Amino acid sequence: MTERPRRPTITDVAALAGVSRTAVSKVFNDHGSISLATEARIREAARKLQWTPSATAIALRSARSWTVGLILHRPGLEPDDDPRLPVSLIAGLEPVLASRGYGLLLQTTAEEREQAQTYRRLAEAKRVDGVVLVDSMIGDTRFELARELGLPAVLVGTPWREDPIAYLGHGTHGAGMPEAAEHLVALGHRRIAYIDGPEHQVDARDRAQALAAALARHAIRLVAHTTGPYSPSSAAVRTAELLDRWPDVTAILYGEDTMALAGMHVLWSRGLRVPEDVSVIGYNGIEVGEWVQPQLTTVRRDSVQRGRAAAVVLLRLLGQHVEQEYLVEEPALVVRSSTGPVRAG
Amino acid sequence: MTERPRRPTITDVAALAGVSRTAVSKVFNDHGSISLATEARIREAARKLQWTPSATAIALRSARSWTVGLILHRPGLEPDDDPRLPVSLIAGLEPVLASRGYGLLLQTTAEEREQAQTYRRLAEAKRVDGVVLVDSMIGDTRFELARELGLPAVLVGTPWREDPIAYLGHGTHGAGMPEAAEHLVALGHRRIAYIDGPEHQVDARDRAQALAAALARHAIRLVAHTTGPYSPSSAAVRTAELLDRWPDVTAILYGEDTMALAGMHVLWSRGLRVPEDVSVIGYNGIEVGEWVQPQLTTVRRDSVQRGRAAAVVLLRLLGQHVEQEYLVEEPALVVRSSTGPVRAG
DNA sequence: TTGAAAGCGCTACCAG
DNA sequence: CTGGTAGCGCTTTCAA
Numbered sequence A, B: 001m002t003e004r005p006r007r008p009t010i011t012d013v014a015a016l017a018g019v020s021r022t023a024v025s026k027v028f029n030d031h032g033s034i035s036l037a038t039e040a041r042i043r044e045a046a047r048k049l050q051w052t053p054s055a056t057a058i059a060l061r062s063a064r065s066w067t068v069g070l071i072l073h074r075p076g077l078e079p080d081d082d083p084r085l086p087v088s089l090i091a092g093l094e095p096v097l098a099s100r101g102y103g104l105l106l107q108t109t110a111e112e113r114e115q116a117q118t119y120r121r122l123a124e125a126k127r128v129d130g131v132v133l134v135d136s137m138i139g140d141t142r143f144e145l146a147r148e149l150g151l152p153a154v155l156v157g158t159p160w161r162e163d164p165i166a167y168l169g170h171g172t173h174g175a176g177m178p179e180a181a182e183h184l185v186a187l188g189h190r191r192i193a194y195i196d197g198p199e200h201q202v203d204a205r206d207r208a209q210a211l212a213a214a215l216a217r218h219a220i221r222l223v224a225h226t227t228g229p230y231s232p233s234s235a236a237v238r239t240a241e242l243l244d245r246w247p248d249v250t251a252i253l254y255g256e257d258t259m260a261l262a263g264m265h266v267l268w269s270r271g272l273r274v275p276e277d278v279s280v281i282g283y284n285g286i287e288v289g290e291w292v293q294p295q296l297t298t299v300r301r302d303s304v305q306r307g308r309a310a311a312v313v314l315l316r317l318l319g320q321h322v323e324q325e326y327l328v329e330e331p332a333l334v335v336r337s338s339t340g341p342v343r344a345g
Numbered sequence C: 001t002t003g004a005a006a007g008c009g010c011t012a013c014c015a016g
Numbered sequence D: 001c002t003g004g005t006a007g008c009g010c011t012t013t014c015a016a
Helices: A010-017 A021-028 A036-049 A055-062 A087-099 A114-124 A142-149 A177-186 A202-216 A232-245 A257-269 A303-317 B010-017 B021-028 B036-049 B055-062 B087-099 B114-124 B142-149 B177-186 B202-216 B232-245 B257-269 B303-317
Strands: A067-073 A103-109 A130-134 A153-156 A166-168 A192-195 A224-226 A251-254 A279-284 A297-300 A332-334 B067-073 B103-109 B130-134 B153-156 B166-168 B192-195 B224-226 B251-254 B279-281 B298-300 B332-334
Touching: A010 A021, A010 A036, A021 A036, A055 B055, A067 A087, A067 A114, A087 A103, A087 A303, A087 B103, A103 A114, A103 B087, A114 A130, A114 A142, A130 A142, A130 A303, A142 A153, A153 A303, A166 A303, A177 A202, A177 A251, A177 A279, A177 A297, A177 A332, A192 A202, A192 A232, A224 A232, A232 A251, A232 A257, A251 A257, A257 A279, B010 B021, B010 B036, B021 B036, B067 B087, B067 B114, B087 B103, B087 B303, B103 B114, B114 B130, B114 B142, B130 B142, B130 B303, B142 B153, B153 B303, B166 B303, B177 B202, B177 B251, B177 B279, B177 B298, B177 B332, B192 B202, B192 B232, B224 B232, B232 B251, B232 B257, B251 B257, B257 B279
Parallel strands: A067 A103, A067 A130, A130 A153, A153 A166, A192 A224, A192 A251, A251 A279, A279 A297, B067 B103, B067 B130, B130 B153, B153 B166, B192 B224, B192 B251, B251 B279
Antiparallel strands: A103 B103, A297 A332, B298 B332
């Protein structure tokens, strides 16, 4: 490989254009005033040299990194089964951030408690100007941490208690769950179980509460409510235990779609048919739910929309003037064929 | 909110410790020599001030951003059905990069051709020190681009033609497909179709070739081979067309697991049973395949492993001395219940 | 309208 | 073993 020439700097451009670096800077930040002729010369020189301002120099000079951090907790080694690497969220977030010149820096942590350290490191080293918080937990200390670090932050989810942090809830608390409950009740279900996500997750808690409240209006209580990781295998285990203890359950809700699929697998393996013997409802509205047999009734929520909206909130916290607003629809029940009338008799 | 004090700088630490900035720098980069006493004083001062070296200053000074870029093409708005946001890959990549202090910067592009521009921008602005390339295409120009930009790069996949770029192939060309072919042939299948990924993808091409070659050894030719996007809906459409034209097909392979699920859905909706009437094989080994009914026979490959290995390759290109090697297993056929003997008669 | 100079926070090179 | 100095590439007063 031949020695590659040093990247051109603003000084080179200035020299070529026969002006000062100041002039170049002004042109590229449309600050101050520059005569049209000079500007043309400068732009021409920059083009010739293929010069682009150095992001690192700008970062140092302006004390902003133009980067937003997203820190994710990866519980296990296998991520396929982990709904917590929020692909759709990123798909919504990133383009909006990029439209304002912000990059998205992804970090994963093995342990929950590493997170605080990671935020601190990123913030203190000035690697990021702000962060997107996901997976809101009960007792979450990240909001205070962000404030202490002076780090603009937006939470995608609902804070566990009143908090001044900017957040973007998943719709009103537990949205979609009342509809799911009504749906099951209308089909005649009375013995309903809920295979839930982790106990300490705010989102899971809100949904569980909304579900319980909706059922209570019909004087129904969940026959069982288990909490645990958002993993299909955990859902499978818990479904099996559920069926052992309450074989007469007629409907099961799951905290996540892939959990519901795993649950259905257990049902089939016990000779129970869905929905003839047991109805099943998932949560999230992943596309696969449409293709499986029976098609999965679920509560769909749109993380892409939520990601976009969160990006806007954060950009504003970062001092950007953003006009655009993005719609975020409420989570909604999608009735497909994994739910049906309770069996007569 | 009260006015937050300016972040401490190395000068503050030096002042507090009563030494020069040089001394502080030396301690934190264990360069040069510093007496134990001085070092202790310096560390103490840094601790008191909660000082962390500024990443941006280091970036400017060292002309490295300590960041690696990952640019992804997002074809549609809905990412759920898009296997191209390679979650598992990221899960493998990021921790290894982070272990050496490298961050992972994620960018998405709407159009394929925007990619070149994005690489150029990142490289010229020195936002990234290197890139991970995914989704190897036939006619791919990114390798030359990376060289032109002097940007260390590693391709996860196989280059479309001989190229000096560092890459991490998905095992030997088309690995797993011969096994899949043998499996079907052994079950008595002769009328086999392949609902493939995009025509211009190297990985898809290699797999198709490997499949065709393996079948040819048994004097079998695919009754149909369609190419198209890696999307379930496309797979559904193509499956329907396939069944219209070749109703006598007894086995269908798919370029991706979620495509296979969509295909099975179409089969069921036509009253065909899997595997009694038609056998189905997917590709990738996503976890959901285990939970659906019937469980999906597939070729599993481990993107997490591949991500780790790719990170090591890139780190070395970036001049890091990495001892650790990560195992990358060959893709392997996982026989489950979506394949069965061809129906007698 | 233009540019000289100072300096963002850090590290490398030398001289002491 | 220690520290002064120069400078990474850029922007921003402020003076001409």
